[in-house]
Amino acid sequence: MEKKLLPVIEARELSLNYDDYMVMRGLNFRVNKGDIFIVMGGSGCGKSTLLKALIGLKEPDAGKVLYGGKDFWADLVLQNQIMRGIGVLYQSGALWSSFTLGENVALPLQLYSNLSGSQIREIVELKLALVGLSGYADFYPAQISGGMRKRAGLARAIALDPEIIFFDEPSAGLDPVSARLLDELILQIRDVLGATIVVVTHELPSIFAVGNNSIFLDAEAKTMIAEGNPKDLLTHSSDPRVVRFLTRGER
Amino acid sequence: MNTQKISFDYSAPKTLLIKLSGDWRISAGFPEAGQVVGQFDLHKEVTRLEFEASRLEKWDSGFMSFLFHLSRECEHRSIFFNRRGLPDGVRKLLDIALKVADAETVLPRPSESLLERIGGKAIEVTGGIRFLLDFLGEIAVGFWRMLRGKSYFRRDEFFYILQACSVGALPLVSLISILVGVILAFIGAIQLQLFGAQIFIADIVGIAMVRVMGAVMAGILMAGRTGASFAAELGIMQVNEEIDALKTLGISPVEFLVIPRLLALVVMMPLLTLYADFMGILGGFVVSAGVLGLNPTEYWNHTQSAVKISNLWVGLIHGFVFGIIIAVAGCLRGIGCGRSAAAVGEATTSAVVEAVTWIVIATAIITFICQVLGV
Known part of the structure; x- marks a missing residue:
């Protein structure tokens, strides 16, 4: 196994724009090893844009993203190396539609390991079983439900046992029971794989169920206005915008 | 028939009082807001719009759209739009409609001159050419990697x-x-x-x-x-x-x-x-x-x-x-x-x-x- 980089993320004075439109500025935060770190905020506050900057899809306009102390955007070779140590579960699952679930999970293994075909098949079965999709390896994404697609996406995200896993709105579009099961899965994966997890969401039940650290982004301030454990923020935050969000506008 | 549903009273100074009556549902038909706007044009002295709805029978979103349009027009002409004479339900709905409209309205972009539009188009075309060249470059690199057996x-x-x-x-x-x-x-x-x-x-x-x-x-x-x-x-x-x-x-x-x-x-x-x-x-x-x-x-x-x-x-x-x-x-x-x-x-x-x-x-x-x- 090749040596992986320290799975700690740090943002320093990060600014993100779309052309002339400023989305976020002056973001400073740190994700510690083993955290389930929540990026929360209302719709349109820039959560997904921030995620893109963290996973190599959008270059920041200013500031730095550091992985294990190394500048993620400074060097493409280093960036590729870091990206092999991260997994991403997209909002829609983002499974490749012309691949079966098994092929979706197998692709990262085929690309970045020297395992034999039978070893890869075994790992694929294991990963699918971990997310409750044992026996679905030969199904195509179009043949399964939205919740199952998300879980299959998660199986692909953890194919290479990444040290950091990003979740983009994992509960979006799921019924409450499926959403809770996915939350439990996130906790299990953190415990079993020892992964650091970053969850972008505005679903309060998920935020309180899984998060142990968080930042709160505000669309008007165009930056983060709170940081800390979501439960602590609920009880101790003096910022009315944060309290309003965390209490669904009831306080 | 529609004209019987609305009448205009100018007895108070600088005030247009609209008297509403009858059925104002979409299925029954109703007057256009343009009729009232026409009154604004005829009576430039009007600074206040009021309603009298005691004979208003039924209404639905048709009536709401009429009022919504009038409200916008009054705002545009700096005429005070007094909702007091309207039924309670109508007032509440109007509050919601105008509030949502304010929150969601996208700020209008300042109008661009011809020169700015030409410049914008030129930047767009340049961006398109750069995108094409990047894409062709990536294809060339991709083929090279494929020939060397390095691509998937x-x-x-x-x-x-x-x-x-x-x-x-x-x-x-x-x-x-x-x-x-x-x-x-x-x-x-x-x-x-x-x-x-x-x-x-x-x-x-x-x-x-x-x-x-x-x-x-x-x-x-x-x-x-x-x-x-x-x-x-x-x-x-x-x-x-x-x-x-x-x-x-x-x-x-x-x-x-x-x-x-x-x-x-x-x-x-x-x-x-x-x-x-x-x-x-x-x-x-x-x-x-x-x-x-x-x-x-x-x-x-x-x-x-x-x-x-x-x-x-x-x-x-x-x-x-x-x-x-x-x-x-x-x-x-x-x-x-x-x-x-x-x-x-x-x-x-x-x-x-x-x-x-x-x-x-x-x-x-x-x-x-x-x-x-x-x-």
């Missing part, structure tokens, strides 16, 4: 695409090519009959089909069929974040998605061109032998002697170039697609229009080069 190439996927853009296209290519051959034969016959030289129809059909028409017809059909399909397929992958998922795995979407499609079309277009040539000649043959009464053997011999191997090469080069054009246009628009259903539609349309345009331009360029080289 899925053979099953490649053969699937190959099949989709070959066997699947044959019925359409057959039909159109035969008809083009038939049309060429008929057009040739009209002129050549005047000189008693109908047998030269074989030369016209053979040379035209093999040199240009077979490739052009196959190219246009494939642009509409396969080019559009590439753009839509990759566009939907963009919408579904499948391309993002490739990028975060460190896989180049160009290597993974574009190269197999480009390769499949570059391989298949010359073959489809040959097939279209043959079908076109067959169409001309059927008309000449069956309708115009020419000797089939003589027709065949004339075709053989007229169509030189150089014509065949020119046709194949057309096919090869068209293959590149269709695949690049389709994949470029697909990869550059936005994140909505409308964007996929736009990408598909652009892919077809650009491919067909460039096919015609490329035909003109190749024809000119052949003319200069004497081929």
Whole structure:
């Protein structure tokens, strides 16, 4: 196994724009090893844009993203190396539609390991079983439900046992029971794989169920206005915008 | 009937009192807000609008839209819109409608001068050219990596695409090519009959089909069929974040998605061109032998002697170039697609229009080069 980089993320004075439109500025935060770190905020506050900057899809306009102390955007070779140590579960699952679930999970293994075909098949079965999709390896994404697609996406995200896993709105579009099961899965994966997890969401039940650290982004301030454990923020935050969000506008 | 539902009272100074009565539901019909606006124009002194709704019977969103429009107009003309005389439910709904409208309204962009619009367009075109050059560069790098065995190439996927853009296209290519051959034969016959030289129809059909028409017809059909399909397929992958998922795995979407499609079309277009040539000649043959009464053997011999191997090469080069054009246009628009259903539609349309345009331009360029080289 090749040596992986320290799975700690740090943002320093990060600014993100779309052309002339400023989305976020002056973001400073740190994700510690083993955290389930929540990026929360209302719709349109820039959560997904921030995620893109963290996973190599959008270059920041200013500031730095550091992985294990190394500048993620400074060097493409280093960036590729870091990206092999991260997994991403997209909002829609983002499974490749012309691949079966098994092929979706197998692709990262085929690309970045020297395992034999039978070893890869075994790992694929294991990963699918971990997310409750044992026996679905030969199904195509179009043949399964939205919740199952998300879980299959998660199986692909953890194919290479990444040290950091990003979740983009994992509960979006799921019924409450499926959403809770996915939350439990996130906790299990953190415990079993020892992964650091970053969850972008505005679903309060998920935020309180899984998060142990968080930042709160505000669309008007165009930056983060709170940081800390979501439960602590609920009880101790003096910022009315944060309290309003965390209490669904009831306080 | 509608006019009975509304009347205007100017008894109070600078105030227009609207008296409402009857049924104001959509199904019953109601006056247009323009009537009231007309009153504003006639009575410029009005600074206050009030309502009297004691005889208002029924109302629904039709009435609400009337008031919503009036409210906006009053705001625009600095006229005080007094809701007090309206029913409670109407007042509440109006509050919600105006509040939501304020929150969601996008700030209008300042109007741009002609110069700014030209500048904006120039920047847009420059960005488009840069995107195209980046894309072509990535294709070149992708091919180089593939030749060195360093890129991920899925053979099953490649053969699937190959099949989709070959066997699947044959019925359409057959039909159109035969008809083009038939049309060429008929057009040739009209002129050549005047000189008693109908047998030269074989030369016209053979040379035209093999040199240009077979490739052009196959190219246009494939642009509409396969080019559009590439753009839509990759566009939907963009919408579904499948391309993002490739990028975060460190896989180049160009290597993974574009190269197999480009390769499949570059391989298949010359073959489809040959097939279209043959079908076109067959169409001309059927008309000449069956309708115009020419000797089939003589027709065949004339075709053989007229169509030189150089014509065949020119046709194949057309096919090869068209293959590149269709695949690049389709994949470029697909990869550059936005994140909505409308964007996929736009990408598909652009892919077809650009491919067909460039096919015609490329035909003109190749024809000119052949003319200069004497081929």
